[in-house]
Amino acid sequence: MKTLGIIGGLGPESTLDYYQRIIALYRERTGDRHYPEFVIVSVDLRKGLDFMDANDLGGMANYLLESIDKLARAGADFGIISANTPHIVFDEVAPRLPIPLISIVEATRAAAKAQNLKRLALFGTRYTMQASFYPKVFARDGIELLVPDLQDMDYIHDKYMNELVPGKFLADTRAGLLAIVDRMKATSDIDGVILAGTELPLILRDPIHDGIPFLDTTKIHVEAAIAHMLS
Missing domain, CATH: 3.40.50.1860 (Rossmann fold)
Incomplete structure (x- = not known):
């Protein structure tokens, strides 16, 4: 071993x-x-x-x-x-x-490909959402990554750094994150969400929301x- x-x-x-x-x-x-x-x-x-x-x-x-x-x-x-x-x-x-x-990026790309996902929302820290290291890897398999709008990106980053990292997992924050998923499903036609922050699976524990699968990068x-x- x-x-x-x-x-x-x-x-x-x-x-x-x-x-x-x-x-x-x-x-x-x-x-x-x-x-x-x-x-x-x-x-x-x-x-x-x-x-x-x-x-x-x-x-x-x-x-x-x-x-x-x-x-x-x-x-x-x-x-x-x-x-x-x-x-x-x-x-x-x-x-x-x-x-x-x-x-973690390559492993998640392989998981997305195996599920035949083509248009994914990318949630994580602002550093991750604004960088190219995720999209360029996924583009090799023709998978498009979309990030939330600036207001929602700020919300995710703020909650991530000031609540999730210190170990605070609040129902209101979970609802706020799911609302962003709902908006992106309606406006961007996403078929999945990458939880590209390893604290995110600790608050978004369900593997699917309203038909949208979550890719738990820790798992x-x-x-x-x-x-x-x-x-």
């Missing part, structure tokens, strides 16, 4: 979710009483946000590489970054990696990691 390494802390709530899902899925797939052995390096979310706010993608890349080096030294054979936004520098860090990483990423761990 390969040893998994996880870059966590981006943020803490979703890292806990990854931890629990990895253990549960591993035990389900192996069907025995054992538990998976893996390594977590928890990084400083504030540092990551400071790099993003300053548009210092080089600094972000170097910070992640330092943490991935720690995973490799701790014995990890491969790794994942348990967040979407840091994948903005995935292509930059890839040639310099000491161990291979499984991309997809964990499934890809376990498959590689057991390969």
Whole structure:
């Protein structure tokens, strides 16, 4: 079995979710009483946000590489970054990696293709929604990604950073997020929503809303990691 390494802390709530899902899925797939052995390096979310706010993608890349080096030294054979936004520098860090990483974006693209989805809303932090790293990957399969309008984008980012990351999951916020889904279904004819922020599945727990499937990037990423761990 390969040893998994996880870059966590981006943020803490979703890292806990990854931890629990990895253990549960591993035990389900192996069907025995054992538990998976893996390594977590928890990084400083504030540092990551400071790099993003300053548009210092080089600094972000170097910070992640330092943490991935720690995973490799701790014995990890491969790794994942348990967040979407840091994948903005995935292509930059890839040639310099000491161990291979499984991309959450590539794994989600494969899941969307398998479901024959063609026109998806992209929810996440403002950094993720405004960047090109998701659309360019999905475009390879002819899948179009649409982002909310500026007002709704601001709403999602604000609730994400000020409620979801600190672990506050409120019914009013859930209703507000679903209202954005409803608007985009009516105005943009979306056929699915990518929950491209790993705290979003913690508040939007249902896999489908009014006929619109949600792509839970945490679930997809964990499934890809376990498959590689057991390969």
